[in-house]
Amino acid sequence: MNTMASLPISPESGPQAVLEILYRLKVRDAMSSPVITAEPGDGMREVQYRMRDNGITGVPIVEGGRLVGLVSMGTVIEALDAGRIEQKAGELMTRTVISLEDDMPLSFATTYFNRYKYRRFPVLDRDGSLVGIVCASDIIRALLVAMNKEVERLEEKLAAAAPVAEPVPDGQVRLSFQVTRFDFEHAGTASAAFKKALKGLGIEASIVRRAAVASYELELNEVIHSEGGGISCHVGDGRIEIVAEDRGPGIPNVESAMTEGFSTANEWIRSLGFGAGMGLPNARRVSDDFEIDSGPGRGTRVRVAIRY
């Protein structure tokens, strides 16, 4: 059989973001399921039809739910060539089948493609039952989807470094920033920019301080608790309005979240000095108006206003 070109991706080297995808995704995330199979007693002709009708190039041979062999397009061609197409699949199938487990990281699959000559690998679950099959195109599809998401995330991170400027009337300011989950590196960037802009407008220091507190708390909440979102600041007509809107996962009980000392932050976040359960209460305390809208399974939107 011809050795297929190896996948130009491996867990040994490459960008960190790609390696993380290879380790995060499981084989089950990429495999095709359910699998078209045949039994050892089925004729080779029947197996050939199954390939043709389903547009596939390999059929696992299963007996009592157990994988016992595999018939590939190559096996079929050899059978045709040798006039053995009327024989049983069980007689001609490849018996030494390399399989993957559904719980393995996808890195195993890419390594297998590069290590073995096979073009597809049956996937077994923990009990040894056949649950799927992986070919190169399955892996490529899964990787492309994951990499697209990753690139989107990186772009958002880049965008967070530069404020989005919008044309606004004189004497007004409108700034918005993207906020990325667990990005403690850039946490506070938006609030610092808001504070600078407010100072630049000559707003009284005590008012600027209140806006900075509200903004920082809302920004850090997005870093700590959300799946990412954005924060914006709009100043004009005697009002500073800060809106923080994220993509989820939402707050199950808003009343609890508004209670001083209530926190769902984990240990490592607390060790950084965050997650003391003071964020939302602090933001409300410094605001003239405070609105929060959230619920499980949707995003959280907090709008605060401070008059000056």
Next chain:
Amino acid sequence: MRISELAPLLGLEVVQGEYSDRELSSGYASDLLSDVMANAKADGVLVTVQAHKNAIAVASLVGLAAIIVCNSRPMPEDMLEAAKTEGVALFRSAQSAFEISGRLWVALHRP
């Protein structure tokens, strides 16, 4: 009492010394950044063990003049850089937050 008087008086190591020297308004001791945000005063000095960049971000937003990191906690390079950029004075002490706060209180309340 001015920022520049802190180090000689309390025996502090100057970790980041680029700041505009000014009179200190007050002191605050806390390791919770939200608490610092809510209660520390502008031109004050913060006594803490939080030795990372986010402490500088909070100091800057609140307008703190200086941070004293206690218990000889090591400070990462990016914290020093952030402090330099923001002009926040950064000191380190081998003493605990309790010791430093006590001595600082006396110094700030000296007639």
